[in-house]
Amino acid sequence: MSSSTAPSRTAGSSAGVQRVLTKLSQSVSDGNYYEAHQMYHSICQRYLKQHNTAAAIHLLHQGALSMLAAYQLGSAADLAQRLIDIYNDDHVPVDNASRSTLLDIFHAFPLKTEQCDVFVRNVVKWSARNSEFSVVGDPALHHAIASRYFKEGAYYDAEAHFVYGLTDSARAWGHMAAEWANQGYFPDKGYFVARAVLPYLAVGKIHHAALAFQTFVKDAALLTTADPAPTPLAFESADGTANAFDVHHYPSSALLNFTQLLIIVVQRDAPTQFTQLRTKYNPILAFDPYLVELVEKIAEIYFDLGPKKYANPLEDMMKSLFGGATPAAPSLGQPRRSVAPPPPEPMEMD
Template sequence: MAQKGTGKTLEKLKSSVNDGKYYEAHQMYRTVARRYNKQEKYSQSIKLLHDGAVSLMQHKQSASGSDLANYMMETYMLANLPVDEKSLDRVIDILELYPSTEVGRKAFLSKTFSWTQKNGDYSEGDPELHDYVGTMFYQEGQYSLAEEHLLVGTDHSAELLGELSYTWAQQDANNGNGIYLARVVLQYLAMKSIRHATMTFNSFIKAANLSTSQADFRYSPAGETVKVPTFDDSWLNFTQLVLLTVQRDGSALFTQLKSTYGPMYHQQKGFDDLIDDIGAAFFNIQKPRKQGNIMQDLMNSLFTGGPSTNASRQVTGSPSLGLD
């Protein structure tokens, strides 16, 4: 009976929207949903609010639709709704209709990720949702926001970050392309994600279509020598060397990398901390004792835009790729 009653209410409200009675429909969607919530009939409320948000947005009533969308996420939280395919699909349905200029989208995203953090399996929020949102921001040209979400996304996110890093670099005449790749790869490595760091690196190199020369590298002192590409951009060489070094027992090489490339990455806020995190994660090198909330400062600096404009493109000399 409850489902039948909800169905009749939906039909009536849809008719109001189709007749152009947007304000009346918006208020009724809210009123009925509030009544359901007071009765703890959360599934009916969610169905109603999802339908209303979609219907109003389809009729270009984005502010009203956004209000119902945000109320839907508040109801998700009230209901402690599990993060599953069905509950995420409702979110995606609405996001696909959200205009990028609608101010309510920011609040909707904030509430959505708070819900996935509380009711899902991932402390950073659902990776598939991060991938969707990061891809959305990338397509809108909001690269900093895209990077923030893609870093905690999926395999697709890692590959897209390589493309994003190259695209973003083309808009910056003051820095070498490789610095945009380095900031992503080093963040992945600080999180001990060699796989995603490698996927991003390969995607960037493919997008850039660079001409390269070759040099020797050994993964272990007694290991076989392999050929790896070298680049004109010192940031690319540095990034590749760090990526290769963490895959071997190479604490001495890592220390030499820091010494050789330090004059370059010291100029970029946050990079020292990333290198220290990588050293601690892979080689048990104790991080320098510092004051303040280092990680918060680092994330703030990395997510507020591109690299600073005083970065050096080249560093004289480089460590031996075959160094044991």
């Protein structure tokens, strides 16, 4: 084949795919869903036999979007799964193109449907198999998924993805925690940022934990307008060096005080102060086993404290991403509405 004829054949192939897509899209518009569904599969198989994987992917992508536009969730999910199967079989890497194709479909799915949940789990599995992030999946994908959940008020679902996302995810989670806190579900507004900070610390993301906290405090300005100026906290680090940190005291939020101090003791590698902090605030945390388990995990991974064997509080979150059991309350469901215990006295570390 001469080089002068190659472009025309490529153009012809592309035009042929477009004609097929136009015909199938019209079939969906006419309500011939079953026929269209079968044709998408049949033509996809033909492209694969011709080793035209790009055309097969494009066909399934557009087919899933067409079916979603017609609210044919079962057919859309089936076509989307066939696309993921091709990605897995061909070891398609996670890059801007492959990620964008799958996110197009995700954004077209209605949330809170079984089909969408299954699709998200399988997309994350694919990204774990075909990227350097082989344990939890692609951070950019997690961030995009979490951002949509946040935008549509599915906060618990967003949490499960923000924790494995980007640096921008930490900022977004801080914004989400502030928005959530202002909805009146729980009297101690610091509870919602604790749900961000503790998981980040439990997976070793100290900078993300601090960023989420800072964003939350800035957003939830009502928490700081009436508070006194920050006071210095005398602090002795692991090497015996004395340091002082400016720490705000939040009279209305025991959990915000706890979360702030927890970040500091982890940053400074201070096991003695961590033990004091945990003892002081355990009665406050006891209402939520999820937070208690996260603190136990933090005690173990940073300070070699606490039980050596314990249930991993992030395990349920991972199961939800990779197709296992649904996380148990309080990590799913409505936030608790019970009245929080009174805040403890300000903690002294001198």
